[in-house]
Amino acid sequence: xxxRLSWPRAVGGVFDxxxxxxxxxxxxxxxxxxxxxxxxxxxxxxxxxSADLLGIEVDGVQMTGPVLFGLMIWVEYLRFIVPVxxxxxxxxxxxxxxxxxxxxxxFTRPIARGAVLLGKYLAYLVCSALVVxxxxxxxxxxxxxxxxxxxxxxxxxxIDLGLLATGLAVYGAVFALVGAALKRPLVIGLVFxxxxxxxxxxxxxxxxxxxxxxxxxxxxxxxxxxxxxxxFLQGLFRDVPSTGSSLLWLAAILAVSLWLAxxxxxxxxxxxxx
Numbered sequence: 001x002x003x004r005l006s007w008p009r010a011v012g013g014v015f016d017x018x019x020x021x022x023x024x025x026x027x028x029x030x031x032x033x034x035x036x037x038x039x040x041x042x043x044x045x046x047x048x049x050s051a052d053l054l055g056i057e058v059d060g061v062q063m064t065g066p067v068l069f070g071l072m073i074w075v076e077y078l079r080f081i082v083p084v085x086x087x088x089x090x091x092x093x094x095x096x097x098x099x100x101x102x103x104x105x106x107f108t109r110p111i112a113r114g115a116v117l118l119g120k121y122l123a124y125l126v127c128s129a130l131v132v133x134x135x136x137x138x139x140x141x142x143x144x145x146x147x148x149x150x151x152x153x154x155x156x157x158x159i160d161l162g163l164l165a166t167g168l169a170v171y172g173a174v175f176a177l178v179g180a181a182l183k184r185p186l187v188i189g190l191v192f193x194x195x196x197x198x199x200x201x202x203x204x205x206x207x208x209x210x211x212x213x214x215x216x217x218x219x220x221x222x223x224x225x226x227x228x229x230x231x232f233l234q235g236l237f238r239d240v241p242s243t244g245s246s247l248l249w250l251a252a253i254l255a256v257s258l259w260l261a262x263x264x265x266x267x268x269x270x271x272x273x274x
Contacts, residue, residue, distance in 0.1 A: 077164060086174065091186045197213045
């Protein structure tokens with residue numbers, strides 16, 4: 001009988017095996033195309049600006065590059081790309097192995113079942129970061145120089161990168177739990193990020209506290225100009241927790257989700273359909 005590997009060696013082995021597979025998967029190519037959409041928009045804005053055709057105003061207030069960049073981070077990345085990446089990757093960590101009928105092979109190796117999930121989760125973090133973060137840096141270089149200063153906006157950029165990495169980690173953990181526990185996890189995940197979160201965030205009351213987006217929003221560093229339209233948009237998300245509270249809740253969601261996902265993988269019997 002083969003000697004069982006320690007958790008660190010098992011997690012590292014699964015990570016090494018999984019990261020290459022994820023990087024060159026069709027899922028990664030698809031998500032890279034999605035993250036390319038903001039870059040196309042940024043390039044179009046920059047071309048219009050260089051031809052003196054750009055005159056973006058909201059309620060009479062001129063939109064500068066840093067403000068446009070902040071809006072794109074908020075609307076396109078935090079509210080769409082990061083949650084969708086978490087759904088597509090996180091739910092697939094175990095579900096793909098079941099669908100491909102390779103889960104039995106993995107679970108008969110001399111490693112803890114939970115190490116399989118953790119190794120694949122770490123591979124997800126690397127792959128998703130390599131998809132999202134370079135896109136944000138390129139968008140920053142395209143947009144911020146429009147009536148703005150690269151140096152003066154560098155601090156908020158670093159915060160943005162850390163915020164996006166945090167969102168990827170937390171959403172990935174939540175949907176790793178969904179993928180480990182439920183059938184059809186992708187459908188359930190999409191309902192959560194496209195249906196549940198956007199709906200309850202604009203409804204007064206306590207329901208928004210049962211979303212990841214509520215706590216991520218509390219970390220957004222960008223201050224928007226004071227206009228009627230933007231005031232209305234920000235008012236929908238004004239009841240957000242403090243930075244410290246947001247960090248604590250996000251850390252708790254991540255830790256509890258990963259712990260539950262590992263526990264479920266360790267104890268659940270996965271039936272491979274013939």
